[in-house]
Amino acid sequence: MAQLFDGIRVVELARHVAGPFAGKLLADYGADVLKVEPPEGDPSRHEGPFKDDLPDRETSALFLHLNTNKRSVTLNPEAPEGRALLRRLLDSADIVIEDFRPGQMADWGLGYDTLAEANPAVVMASISPFGQTGPWRDYRGSELTLQALGGPLHLNGSAHRYPIKSGGYVAHYHAGVAAAYGAILARFRVVRGGRGDHIDQAVYEAQAGFRDRRTVYTTATSYTGKVGRRQPPGSRPAMGARPAGDGYVNIFAGGTKHFMATLDLIGRSDLKEHPDATKPLQSYSPEFAEQVEGSWAAWLVQRTKREAIAETQAIGLLGGAILTTQDLVEDPHYRQRGVWDTVDHPATGPVEYPGRPVILSRTPRQPARRAPLLGEHNAEVYCGLGCSEADIERLRAEAVI
Amino acid sequence: MTDHADSTLPLDGIRVAEITVVWAGPHVTQVLGEWGADVIRVEPVNQIQPYSRGGERVMSRDMGMRAAESGTILSAYPDFEPGEDPWNRSPAFNAHARNKRSMACDVMSPEGREAFLRLIEHVDVLVENNVPVTIERAGLTYDVLREVNPRLIMLRMPAYGLDGPYKNYRGFGTHVEGMIGHHWLRSYPDGSPEETGEAFTADALAGVMGAFSVTAALMERGTSGEGQQIEMPLAEAFLPVLGEWILDYTMNGRVAQPQGNLHRSHAPHGVYPAQGEDRWIAIDVGSDEEFAALCAVLGAQVLLADERFATGVGRHEHSKALDAALADYTREWVNDDLFHRLQAEGVCAGAVHDERDLLASPQLAERGFFEEIDMPGVGTHRYPGIMTKWEHTPNAIRLPPPRLGEHNEAIYLDLLGYAREEYDALVAKGLVGDTYPESLVPRTWMQPAP
Numbered sequence: 141m142a143q144l145f146d147g148i149r150v151v152e153l154a155r156h157v158a159g160p161f162a163g164k165l166l167a168d169y170g171a172d173v174l175k176v177e178p179p180e181g182d183p184s185r186h187e188g189p190f191k192d193d194l195p196d197r198e199t200s201a202l203f204l205h206l207n208t209n210k211r212s213v214t215l216n217p218e219a220p221e222g223r224a225l226l227r228r229l230l231d232s233a234d235i236v237i238e239d240f241r242p243g244q245m246a247d248w249g250l251g252y253d254t255l256a257e258a259n260p261a262v263v264m265a266s267i268s269p270f271g272q273t274g275p276w277r278d279y280r281g282s283e284l285t286l287q288a289l290g291g292p293l294h295l296n297g298s299a300h301r302y303p304i305k306s307g308g309y310v311a312h313y314h315a316g317v318a319a320a321y322g323a324i325l326a327r328f329r330v331v332r333g334g335r336g337d338h339i340d341q342a343v344y345e346a347q348a349g350f351r352d353r354r355t356v357y358t359t360a361t362s363y364t365g366k367v368g369r370r371q372p373p374g375s376r377p378a379m380g381a382r383p384a385g386d387g388y389v390n391i392f393a394g395g396t397k398h399f400m401a402t403l404d405l406i407g408r409s410d411l412k413e414h415p416d417a418t419k420p421l422q423s424y425s426p427e428f429a430e431q432v433e434g435s436w437a438a439w440l441v442q443r444t445k446r447e448a449i450a451e452t453q454a455i456g457l458l459g460g461a462i463l464t465t466q467d468l469v470e471d472p473h474y475r476q477r478g479v480w481d482t483v484d485h486p487a488t489g490p491v492e493y494p495g496r497p498v499i500l501s502r503t504p505r506q507p508a509r510r511a512p513l514l515g516e517h518n519a520e521v522y523c524g525l526g527c528s529e530a531d532i533e534r535l536r537a538e539a540v541i
Numbered sequence: 542m543t544d545h546a547d548s549t550l551p552l553d554g555i556r557v558a559e560i561t562v563v564w565a566g567p568h569v570t571q572v573l574g575e576w577g578a579d580v581i582r583v584e585p586v587n588q589i590q591p592y593s594r595g596g597e598r599v600m601s602r603d604m605g606m607r608a609a610e611s612g613t614i615l616s617a618y619p620d621f622e623p624g625e626d627p628w629n630r631s632p633a634f635n636a637h638a639r640n641k642r643s644m645a646c647d648v649m650s651p652e653g654r655e656a657f658l659r660l661i662e663h664v665d666v667l668v669e670n671n672v673p674v675t676i677e678r679a680g681l682t683y684d685v686l687r688e689v690n691p692r693l694i695m696l697r698m699p700a701y702g703l704d705g706p707y708k709n710y711r712g713f714g715t716h717v718e719g720m721i722g723h724h725w726l727r728s729y730p731d732g733s734p735e736e737t738g739e740a741f742t743a744d745a746l747a748g749v750m751g752a753f754s755v756t757a758a759l760m761e762r763g764t765s766g767e768g769q770q771i772e773m774p775l776a777e778a779f780l781p782v783l784g785e786w787i788l789d790y791t792m793n794g795r796v797a798q799p800q801g802n803l804h805r806s807h808a809p810h811g812v813y814p815a816q817g818e819d820r821w822i823a824i825d826v827g828s829d830e831e832f833a834a835l836c837a838v839l840g841a842q843v844l845l846a847d848e849r850f851a852t853g854v855g856r857h858e859h860s861k862a863l864d865a866a867l868a869d870y871t872r873e874w875v876n877d878d879l880f881h882r883l884q885a886e887g888v889c890a891g892a893v894h895d896e897r898d899l900l901a902s903p904q905l906a907e908r909g910f911f912e913e914i915d916m917p918g919v920g921t922h923r924y925p926g927i928m929t930k931w932e933h934t935p936n937a938i939r940l941p942p943p944r945l946g947e948h949n950e951a952i953y954l955d956l957l958g959y960a961r962e963e964y965d966a967l968v969a970k971g972l973v974g975d976t977y978p979e980s981l982v983p984r985t986w987m988q989p990a991p
């Protein structure tokens with residue numbers, strides 16, 4: 141059955157999260173993605189969490205998740221012979237994803253201009269912390285520091301405490317999608333008769349363009365000269381994160397258009413007559429705010445988080461339960477929708493993975509193939525380039541592959 | 542150098558219609574528009590779409606300034622002035638609406654439905670992010686629209702899916718964050734999720750993911766000649782982002798605990814106080830060499846000599862004590878000074894930058910990220926630009942955010958071929974216009990607090 145990216149050849153020279161996620165999005169929807177790893181493997185193979193917490197380059201969850209549907213070869217681009225092999229791999233690619241330091245590919249004689257001379261249709265997506273140009277181009281960046289500089293980190297957390305980052309590697313995942321989008325846009329121009337291009341995706345710039353508050357608040361600052369700040373917890377009566385019987389929920393009730401129905405729901409119909417009941421939240425008197433908050437909090441803790449959400453959804457309130465990963469994986473909604481893929485792997489056995497981000501009506505995604513073992517496809521790929529088995533043995537002995 | 546005469550934007554000639562609300566849907570069409578698509582925003586003028594143009598809650602200048610003093614600027618109009626048309630002055634709307642045209646149309650009315658179906662004949666893509674039942678009630682599901690235009694690509698972005706128990710659950714991004722495990726994960730390790738605050742991370746992810754999948758479907762359409770429906774629930778588009786945490790549960794049975802600024806192996810890895818009120822610096826040390834360089838810059842030789850901190854494993858194990866000790870040094874520094882000094886020594890660090898700092902970033906200035914836009918009636922302001930650079934394809938914002946109904950005539954008369962009399966009849970009925978009826982505008986919000 142047809143998939144979105146049938147026939148597209150991708151070479152992924154990228155490590156850790158951002159570039160590999162771009163490659164995964166292409167691979168999961170049908171592209172032939174060849175992952176070129178250094179001889180010791182992508183650093184994500186060494187990060188974990190590992191199966192049973194035993195470090196093993198074949199059982200790192202970060203790697204297994206990010207590299208489904210790809211093939212793996214190993215290659216040392218520092219070795220001249222490695223670079224020659226790499227050049228041949230790159231010359232057959234429609235899309236190249238790389239995340240070396242800015243200028244590294246050109247120093248190896250593998251920069252965009254060189255590749256485009258041979259193949260004007262090639263698309264190269266370069267991912268870097270701060271971009272290929274600019275005064276910070278050679279600065280080091282990580283998930284934490286790039287969220288701090290580029291993203292809305294200063295708004296996260298409580299006014300009474302230090303700011304906290306968003307979870308996991310979200311800035312790098314986001315930059316990875318942005319790079320994949322750029323690559324597919326450029327490829328689309330190629331198939332419409334145009335040329336390829338060199339996509340320059342900075343994680344920092346993706347964070348500056350992040351519509352998790354960053355672009356909105358920056359526009360507001362541009363309008364007013366003022367900046368946003370972290371808020372104190374519990375400052376809005378019957379609105380925001382609160383304890384329920386078995387965890388937490390986040391519901392907007394106070395001051396909303398369904399507030400009267402909320403008072404009925406929590407058994408405080410008497411408060412509907414209060415003069416503050418129809419006012420916006422900011423205009424509640426302290427006495428009214430205290431009554432509302434007290435009754436709301438008491439009502440919530442008598443219910444499980446999912447019960448509290450179901451009952452408040454029924455009267456039109458906006459809200460959600462604050463789920464743990466266990467809640468999430470076991471949740472009946474996601475189970476019923478089949479969002480988890482079971483992927484078998486020789487080193488882990490069958491494990492459930494997050495499946496598709498999107499569902500296509502006519503070109504559905506095919507079941508995921510497991511992530512490759514390190515160098516699993518060396519023989520297949522290098523034989524395809526005309527290497528003999530003896531050549532491959534020698535390259536391995538010389539640590540080229 | 543290769544010859545790059547072709548710098549046409551890749552989506553040049555592609556037309557996109559949107560019936561979107563709030564944050565995530567409009568972000569998809571923002572990034573499609575930035576790469577060349579002609580985006581038509583279909584929006585009613587006989588009702589106010591909540592949280593979309595900022596018109597649902599008109600704040601007086603005083604209220605806006607008070608909110609800003611407490612750090613809330615989400616709804617801050619230019620100079621805090623709501624003006625006569627606050628719905629053209631919302632930062633949440635104007636941050637995404639560049640390169641879009643606005644067409645007044647109520648798809649729930651018979652006349653609006655007819656206009657909308659005529660529009661569907663002329664577009665390649667439709668993007669919507671309403672509660673599923675809304676689209677079903679409107680009779681605008683994909684099976685209906687494909688009869689009008691078989692080449693249509695329709696992106697649907699419900700919060701949780703077009704089926705399943707949570708199908709019609711309502712929520713903003715901040716609520717979806719809870720339902721995908723992100724709120725819990727990003728909370729303070731030693732605190733309550735009540736302290737975590739709001740986030741709209743899934744909206745940001747879904748915006749780019751949606752544009753990616755639409756473009757992919759457009760490319761595939763070039764081969765097959767057919768459109769299709771793309772279903773992208775906000776929640777599901779985000780699940781891969783937590784992949785390693787989910788696998789830790791499905792593979793090892795471990796339930797992830799709130800992480801705050803913790804890292805799986807790096808230490809120090811955190812946000813440390815700097816000189817001034819609410820000023821901070823983020824530092825991420827992954828090797829002994831970086832730790833030595835950090836201690837040298839800070840003059841913290843005593844930490845370098847401390848046996849507990851001699852190895853990466855030791856630093857990670859004793860990270861609480863290490864963080865407390867480091868804070869005593871970092872608070873002597875201006876965060877930007879320390880940021881550049883540490884980078885010069887090869888230490889991965891970054892100042893925590895608020896919006897004002899971001900607008901002043903020399904890196905973004907050199908790369909031309911922020912762009913000035915003159916929006917009629919709103920004035921000239923700087924806006925976040927395009928998050929991706931192409932080496933040989935110059936790109937910039939082409940159109941300012943549209944005022945409500947600004948492009949009615951161009952779309953009804955020129956694109957859809959309405960006769961002037963037909964158009965005037967829609968205006969007379971209040972279905973087409975460039976303002977909301979004053980009776981709908983909740984100016985009661987302008988009353989000052991007691």
